[in-house]
Amino acid sequence: MVVFKVARVETTPIDGQKPGTSGLRKKVKVFVQPNYLENFVQSTFNALTPEKVRGATLVVSGDGRYYSKDAIQIIIKMAAANGVRRIWVGQNGLLSTPAVSAVIRERVGIDGSRASGGFILTASHNPGGPHEDFGIKYNMENGGPAPEGITDKIYENTKAIKEYFNAENLPDVDISTVGVTSFQGPEGQFDVEVFDSANDYLKLMKSIFDFDSIRKLLSSSKFTFCYDALHGVAGAYAKRIFVEELGAQESSLLNCMPKEDFGGGHPDPNLTYAKELVARMGLGKSNPQDEPPEFGAAADGDADRNMILGKRFFVTPSDSVAIIAANAVDAIPYFSAGLKGVARSMPTSAALDVVAKHLNLKFFEVPTGWKFFGNLMDAGLCSVCGEESFGTGSDHIREKDGIWAVLAWLSILAHKNKENLGGEKLVTVEDIVRQHWATYGRHYYTRYDYENVDAGAAKELMACLVKLQSSLSEVNEIVKGTHSDVSKVVHADEFEYKDPVDGSISKHQGIRYLFEDGSRLVFRLSGTGSEGATIRLYIEQYEKDPAKINRDSQEALAPLVEVALKLSKLQEFTGRTAPTVIT
Numbered sequence: 122m123v124v125f126k127v128a129r130v131e132t133t134p135i136d137g138q139k140p141g142t143s144g145l146r147k148k149v150k151v152f153v154q155p156n157y158l159e160n161f162v163q164s165t166f167n168a169l170t171p172e173k174v175r176g177a178t179l180v181v182s183g184d185g186r187y188y189s190k191d192a193i194q195i196i197i198k199m200a201a202a203n204g205v206r207r208i209w210v211g212q213n214g215l216l217s218t219p220a221v222s223a224v225i226r227e228r229v230g231i232d233g234s235r236a237s238g239g240f241i242l243t244a245s246h247n248p249g250g251p252h253e254d255f256g257i258k259y260n261m262e263n264g265g266p267a268p269e270g271i272t273d274k275i276y277e278n279t280k281a282i283k284e285y286f287n288a289e290n291l292p293d294v295d296i297s298t299v300g301v302t303s304f305q306g307p308e309g310q311f312d313v314e315v316f317d318s319a320n321d322y323l324k325l326m327k328s329i330f331d332f333d334s335i336r337k338l339l340s341s342s343k344f345t346f347c348y349d350a351l352h353g354v355a356g357a358y359a360k361r362i363f364v365e366e367l368g369a370q371e372s373s374l375l376n377c378m379p380k381e382d383f384g385g386g387h388p389d390p391n392l393t394y395a396k397e398l399v400a401r402m403g404l405g406k407s408n409p410q411d412e413p414p415e416f417g418a419a420a421d422g423d424a425d426r427n428m429i430l431g432k433r434f435f436v437t438p439s440d441s442v443a444i445i446a447a448n449a450v451d452a453i454p455y456f457s458a459g460l461k462g463v464a465r466s467m468p469t470s471a472a473l474d475v476v477a478k479h480l481n482l483k484f485f486e487v488p489t490g491w492k493f494f495g496n497l498m499d500a501g502l503c504s505v506c507g508e509e510s511f512g513t514g515s516d517h518i519r520e521k522d523g524i525w526a527v528l529a530w531l532s533i534l535a536h537k538n539k540e541n542l543g544g545e546k547l548v549t550v551e552d553i554v555r556q557h558w559a560t561y562g563r564h565y566y567t568r569y570d571y572e573n574v575d576a577g578a579a580k581e582l583m584a585c586l587v588k589l590q591s592s593l594s595e596v597n598e599i600v601k602g603t604h605s606d607v608s609k610v611v612h613a614d615e616f617e618y619k620d621p622v623d624g625s626i627s628k629h630q631g632i633r634y635l636f637e638d639g640s641r642l643v644f645r646l647s648g649t650g651s652e653g654a655t656i657r658l659y660i661e662q663y664e665k666d667p668a669k670i671n672r673d674s675q676e677a678l679a680p681l682v683e684v685a686l687k688l689s690k691l692q693e694f695t696g697r698t699a700p701t702v703i704t
């Protein structure tokens with residue numbers, strides 16, 4: 122057995138290591154600077170209580186993007202030197218973000234050990250490769266992202282760090298082969314266990330969904346299916362789950378080979394970046410040669426996001442979580458005893474609110490970022506939750522879960538088509554959504570993203586929007602001057618959240634303009650970008666009248682969009698005449 126020594130390495134603080142909405146994300150060229158990753162990892166160890174490090178079992182894996190393999194070796198050596206007992210690594214370093222959460226919560230090692238946390242190496246939906254992004258975040262014992270209390274501490278530590286610990290003579294561990302490698306250090310044995318990336322996650326999915334009924338749907342000749350992993354880590358699960366377990370055709374998988382640079386693409390499942398899927402589903406500009414599949418879905422780099430499509434039909438993520446919540450008890454065995462409650466992030470549309478009201482469910486509105494759902498779930502207050510940013514999930518883990526969302530939709534389709542598979546016409550994705558609107562009303566919704574805007578200009582724009590909030594009469598003058606038939610603003614503020622479980626307060630979580638008819642405009646700066654600033658503009662309008670629920674959403678929202686651009690003076694501040702992405 123190799124015996125390793127612990128070296129104390131001197132270092133100095135590096136600027137800008139403040140974790141954002143979901144961890145630290147920077148260009149690879151920033152991460153590869155001497156001590157950059159090391160400082161952050163040591164600062165994380167130092168932010169945890171000693172028993173979560175010394176003698177502990179930690180998971181280290183990610184979406185497989187460029188620099189992951191090097192980063193895993195660095196973290197293994199530092200963990201050994203910091204007295205960690207065991208590191209668990211998904212084969213080839215691959216684990217989706219939801220799978221890491223599942224592994225922390227559920228997996229039991231061969232020697233009965235359980236993990237108390239883990240590092241996820243991903244920059245999620247940001248592109249990968251030597252010139253693109255890398256990222257790292259820490260998840261806690263409950264399988265969820267570290268709460269702000271911890272991420273603040275990590276950041277403080279990065280500003281004062283003087284030293285880190287490293288097992289310099291520990292050889293690189295082969296992470297391509299399943300098995301355990303053991304080493305001997307000053308404090309005893311240290312193990313690295315490499316395990317199958319999909320087993321634990323698959324087991325969990327089988328305990329939640331009725332795989333038999335989904336299999337009947339997917340193997341029926343009437344139902345056609347397509348899944349696009351955008352070369353992200355979802356590919357490590359898709360074949361196993363959709364093809365081998367559930368009987369989908371292998372040809373229904375697109376871009377399911379994980380790649381370090383995501384094939385040069387932007388692994389973000391939306392109508393702009395999931396081009397191939399969008400075209401195949403008949404949503405592109407030109408008509409596809411073949412009849413589009415009945416159902417299509419995509420994931421982001423780390424497979425926690427999902428986009429759900431029907432034939433020539435797009436399901437907004439805000440509608441998706443509402444529809445899942447409305448159908449969960451009937452269609453998904455895990456929820457058969459009822460939902461404990463539901464939650465959404467603030468900018469997500471109020472479609473879920475209406476379902477919660479109808480079904481008399483507890484309801485919560487939290488700031489953007491999955492970490493805020495965790496406390497509610499740990500306290501047994503929330504079963505299903507979602508974000509407008511293509512994130513949907515439940516209390517089976519503490520991350521959003523892209524494949525879970527697809528299985529949830531397939532379960533709903535299987536349930537609605539139970540008696541139909543031999544019959545004439547299937548109940549389609551579009552039918553389900555239109556039926557939902559007819560019952561609950563429709564929340565027209567769109568998000569405009571202005572990516573890589575000058576950071577100073579973006580800050581100024583936000584400051585002006587906040588200042589404007591002090592005079593609603595001035596606001597309404599602008600509103601009415603732009604479009605007289607747009608409703609009036611009755612309340613404007615910056616969203617502030619008090620966690621109902623631990624009482625912690627999060628301020629400045631987005632600028633809101635709330636209208637008399639329930640419409641909303643929300644402005645936020647992204648916390649996940651790695652360069653410049655990204656301004657997000659969220660626009661929503663509720664329509665209850667069944668005669669008006671089938672309009673084109675961009676058309677229906679055009680007046681509100683115009684108002685938003687006027688209020689924010691967006692073009693003046695940024696010089697942009699059009700958003701980078703519309704979802």
Ligand code: VG1
Pocket residue numbers: 142143244245246421425426466489490491508509510512646647648649650657
């Ligand atoms: C974005 C989304 C947010 C999501 C976050 C992480 O954050 O808006 O809803 O939770 O990404 O998702 P921001 O701060 O850029 O708006 V992922 O898939 O990057 O882990």
Ligand code: CO
Pocket residue numbers: 218245246421422423424425426
């Ligand atoms: Co993601």
